[in-house]
Amino acid sequence: xxxxxxxxxxxxxxxxRDAALVIALGRVGIGAxxxxxxxxxxxxxxxxxxxxxGARVLGRAVGAxxxxxxxxxxxxxxxxxxxxxxxxxxxxxxxxxLGATLGERRALPRSGLxxxxxxxxxxxxxxxxxxxxxx
Numbered sequence: 248x249x250x251x252x253x254x255x256x257x258x259x260x261x262x263x264r265d266a267a268l269v270i271a272l273g274r275v276g277i278g279a280x281x282x283x284x285x286x287x288x289x290x291x292x293x294x295x296x297x298x299x300x301g302a303r304v305l306g307r308a309v310g311a312x313x314x315x316x317x318x319x320x321x322x323x324x325x326x327x328x329x330x331x332x333x334x335x336x337x338x339x340x341x342x343x344x345l346g347a348t349l350g351e352r353r354a355l356p357r358s359g360l361x362x363x364x365x366x367x368x369x370x371x372x373x374x375x376x377x378x379x380x381x382x
Contacts, residue, residue, distance in 0.1 A: 263380035267334055268324050270374060274317030274337060281310025292348070292359040312340060324381070331382045338374035341367045 281288050285306025289297035296302050320333035344367040352360050 263377055264324055264330070266373070267320065267330060267377045267381055270337070270370065270377065271317045271320035271324065271333075274313045274370075275321065276317075278310045278312070278314030278317055281306050282314065283310075285310065292355070292363050294356040294359065309344070313337075316340060329382050331378050334374050334378035334381065338371045338378060341371035341374060345371060 277288070285303045286297045288310075289302060289306045293302055297306070316333060316337045320330055320337060322328065323330035323333050345364060348355065348360060348363045348367065
């Protein structure tokens with residue numbers, strides 16, 4: 248038996264679209280925060296390098312990406328547009344973040360490896376799963 252759009256998740260009354268909306272809202276929050284304060288957010292990910300100009304640029308770029316992906320998903324989930332492409336794009340972005348983090352794991356602080364690994368990896372898997380469950 249496959250996942251049904253109205254199948255309950257961890258919270259009563261929450262379905263796949265509700266869970267996808269929560270993920271999208273979180274993506275908007277992280278994206279907006281990265282745009283405004285990339286050093287504060289990225290310090291846990293990349294350590295002291297977060298204050299360097301190049302890291303700030305990349306932090307803001309990732310923030311803009313996540314803000315756009317989150318807003319696109321929210322608009323699709325609340326409207327009549329297909330949400331699946333937005334969720335797939337978000338999952339791919341998260342897999343990219345995970346891959347980049349694992350690729351540089353020796354140069355990153357442990358908090359960055361564990362934190363981003365868990366957040367990006369978990370979001371990527373959940374996003375991919377939810378993409379199959381919506382629309």
